[in-house]
Amino acid sequence: MGGEIAGLMLRVLGISASIAAAMAAAALVMGRGQAALSIGVGAVVAMAGFAVLAGTISGSQGSTGRWRVGLLAGIGMIKLGVIGVVLWWLISRALVGPFSFLAGFSTMVAALIIGGLRAGRARAGTH
Numbered sequence: 001m002g003g004e005i006a007g008l009m010l011r012v013l014g015i016s017a018s019i020a021a022a023m024a025a026a027a028l029v030m031g032r033g034q035a036a037l038s039i040g041v042g043a044v045v046a047m048a049g050f051a052v053l054a055g056t057i058s059g060s061q062g063s064t065g066r067w068r069v070g071l072l073a074g075i076g077m078i079k080l081g082v083i084g085v086v087l088w089w090l091i092s093r094a095l096v097g098p099f100s101f102l103a104g105f106s107t108m109v110a111a112l113i114i115g116g117l118r119a120g121r122a123r124a125g126t127h
Helices: 003-029 033-060 066-092 098-105 107-124
Strands: none
Touching: 003 033, 003 098, 003 107, 033 066, 033 098, 033 107, 066 098, 098 107
């Protein structure tokens, strides 16, 4: 993975983990253990999906062969499918609460926005 992409990916994953940890801690303080677990699981599933997509995209950069790009895309889709099956299993068995899970899952969206804004400001030279 390219250095700039890997750095951005690590920053975004760190931001997402920090937000999810704060949300889960708040749920625990309020006595909502199931919600805290659901938030954590949602964040982990979102981070796994992000890592798969980032790896697939960065792996296909600079590839000249169509078969290599297609193979990487196919592997990425299989990995996302596995994540989807795990997600379905967790929610269908009521192991996680859907709203708390969604809150945890949305930490990746917030992290991507924050990471993108920080990267844009760093490029512009206005830290």
